[in-house]
Amino acid sequence: MTARRLHRMRQTLERRQPDLQVLLDQVHKPHNLSAILRTCDAVGVPRAHAVSRHQDFTVHRAASSGTGQWVAVETHADLPAAVRAVQGQGMKVYAAHLSEQAVDYRQVDYTKPCCLLLGAEKEGVSEEGAALADGHVIIPMFGLGASLNVSVAAAVILFEAQRQRLAAGQYETPRMAEAEITRTLVEWLHPRIAERCRKEGRPYPALDEDGGVIWTHAPS
Known part of the structure; x- marks a missing residue:
């Protein structure tokens, strides 16, 4: 990435x-x-x-x-x-x-x-x-x-x-909420991690500037 x-x-x-x-x-x-x-x-x-x-x-x-x-x-x-x-x-x-x-x-x-x-x-x-x-x-x-x-x-x-x-200019500014954009990026870039988080009921990790995962708490 x-x-x-x-x-x-x-x-x-x-x-x-x-x-x-x-x-x-x-x-x-x-x-x-x-x-x-x-x-x-x-x-x-x-x-x-x-x-x-x-x-x-x-x-x-x-x-x-x-x-x-x-x-x-x-x-x-x-x-x-x-x-x-x-x-x-x-x-x-x-x-x-x-x-x-x-x-x-x-x-x-x-x-x-x-x-x-x-x-x-x-x-x-x-x-x-x-x-x-x-x-x-x-x-x-x-x-x-x-x-x-x-x-x-x-x-x-x-x-x-x-x-x-x-x-109508509807493509000129984001129409998805920022939280949804971030969530979707995690699902696109790291589908296995996203699936694991969903199964375990944990929030998705953040992403660094290159799309890498940033864990607030290390996964178990």
């Missing part, structure tokens, strides 16, 4: 957008999941929520080029619980879903707290998901295909959110 790499990680966290998140309902193909997480990292989405029948919610490292580890994934038992968790943080949920109430994805104001709901690869957003969402968005299609791949659709919509937030 070098001071330069630590600075880059801190700078990345200072550009994260805590009130811009993604909710994946039954998106289980590893390459799609990994591609979506890679886009999340690129636009500053710090957290994705996932509902899946599969116990092993796997990130395919080859597809994500390692970026999947920089985006937290919070799993939920069912879709209503996931939507409640997101809405409880003050975010509106927009489902990528074709319906009579759907609007062009560019008409949504993504500078406000929001979460993008994406459905399974074949079925798309479920009826339950569509009903729980605060609104529906679509990507206009002018070809013979009816829709885009879920990871491509996620990228299109999230980069529109990035464009709007850049124009």
Whole structure:
């Protein structure tokens, strides 16, 4: 670890957008999941929520080029619980879903707290998901295909959110609390130490200027 790499990680966290998140309902193909997480990292989405029948919610490292580890994934038992968790943080949920109430994805104001709901690869957003969402968005299609791949659709919509937030200056100052930035740096740089601290109920250690661990009390 070098001071330069630590600075880059801190700078990345200072550009994260805590009130811009993604909710994946039954998106289980590893390459799609990994591609979506890679886009999340690129636009500053710090957290994705996932509902899946599969116990092993796997990130395919080859597809994500390692970026999947920089985006937290919070799993939920069912879709209503996931939507409640997101809405409880003050975010509106927009489902990528074709319906009579759907609007062009560019008409949504993504500078406000929001979460993008994406459905399974074949079925798309479920009826339950569509009903729980605060609104529906679509990507206009002018070809013979009816829709885009879920990871491509996620990228299109999230980069529109990035464009709007850049124009609004929302990447210019840190939007994550300093304590959360420091905590995340420890988890990124020293995942084993972070896991041990969580298991033992101890606070995370501090970091020196090169990202090294500074123990206030030596670990047992």
